[in-house]
Amino acid sequence: MAHILAVDDDRDLCELLKSALERDGHQVCLLTRGEDVTPRHCTWADCILLDVMMPGEDGFAVCRRIRELADCPILFLTARTGEADVIRGLGLGGDDYLSKPFHLAELRARVNAHLRRQQRAPRARMRRGGLDFDLAQKAVFREGTPLKLTRGEYAICEQLALHPGQTFSKEQIYEAVFGFDADGTEAAVTEHIKNIRAKLRAVGLAPIETVWGIGYKWKSED
Numbered sequence: 001m002a003h004i005l006a007v008d009d010d011r012d013l014c015e016l017l018k019s020a021l022e023r024d025g026h027q028v029c030l031l032t033r034g035e036d037v038t039p040r041h042c043t044w045a046d047c048i049l050l051d052v053m054m055p056g057e058d059g060f061a062v063c064r065r066i067r068e069l070a071d072c073p074i075l076f077l078t079a080r081t082g083e084a085d086v087i088r089g090l091g092l093g094g095d096d097y098l099s100k101p102f103h104l105a106e107l108r109a110r111v112n113a114h115l116r117r118q119q120r121a122p123r124a125r126m127r128r129g130g131l132d133f134d135l136a137q138k139a140v141f142r143e144g145t146p147l148k149l150t151r152g153e154y155a156i157c158e159q160l161a162l163h164p165g166q167t168f169s170k171e172q173i174y175e176a177v178f179g180f181d182a183d184g185t186e187a188a189v190t191e192h193i194k195n196i197r198a199k200l201r202a203v204g205l206a207p208i209e210t211v212w213g214i215g216y217k218w219k220s221e222d
Contacts, residue, residue, distance in 0.1 A: 002115050003044050007031045007062065008051035008077060017049065020104040024112060034062040042069035046118070047111055052078035052089070060092055067093035073114040073151055077102070083187055090191040095152035096178065097188065113179035117155060128161040129207030129219060131200075142203045152177070153196050156189070160208060165220030167211045 004026045006017045011032060018028040029044070031037060034057035042048075048070060052059035063074055076089045076097040089097055098110060124135045132141040138154055140147050149157065155177040160168065168176070170189040193216060197208060207219050 001025045001027060002046040004028045004047050004049065004111065005031070005037070005041050005045040006049040007034060007037060007054070007059070008049070009033065009054045010051070016104065017107070020108055021111065024108055026111075034058060037062055037066060039066075039069050042066050042072075045070060046072050047114055048072060048074045049107075049111075050074060050076050050094075052076055052080055052085070060089060063089065063092045063094055067150070071151075073118060075110060075114065077107075086187045087191045090152075090188060091195060093150045095150060110178075116179055117177065118151065126161070128164060130205050131157075131161070131207070133158060133161060142205070145203075147199060147203065149196070149199065152188075152192050153199070156192050157196060157208075160216060160218040164218045167214050167217040169215040173215065 004021050006014055006021075006028060007030075008014050008017070009032050014030045014032065018030055021028050029041065031041070034050075034054050048066075050059040050062055057065075059076055059078070063076075067074070073095040074093065076094050077100060078085065078089070078097060079100040086097060095114065096110060098107060126133045126135065130142065131147075132144075133139075134141070135158065138151070138158075140149060140154060140157060156173060159173060159176050170186045173189050174186075193208065197206065200206060200208070209217050209219055211217055
């Protein structure tokens, strides 16, 4: 069982979300206003579903406010699926997005895929490209200093770093990281990679290479 926080101003949709997710054994908390999300909600939740187009504090603003407090996947539920909106949401620290209208079966699959990924805990450490990975804690360090990566960003780094020199397509990365293949994943992976590269450049590293027309790989250290 996981704790799911769903924030959407559509009360009918909220009830549908609650019913669908409770069928999977999850405990669901519903809110209809972004400004009602508190730090207590952030520490309670194992996954957060955020509507983007809400009156008052919209989903993007909520994500920006709580990202440092919420150590869990954040999924946007939105009818705004233009590339600029997707890029903005992921840039604010979101992990995924689901286009409205959506099938409840897809929502359940996405949520459960993120939760499964979150619960995997390999007991190992590894060093790749000047970075130290703690695979149990899902953390990465540069000379002892932790890097502030979102869960999605960390998961992509881990996937690539575990297979240095191997090229993955964007679709393969998304499926390996989140466990679910769906439309729109290419833009999500592209934006995550851009954010990762910016954070790694800030500490003098550039271990991820683009393989044009195919995808990405972690530089081989051979």
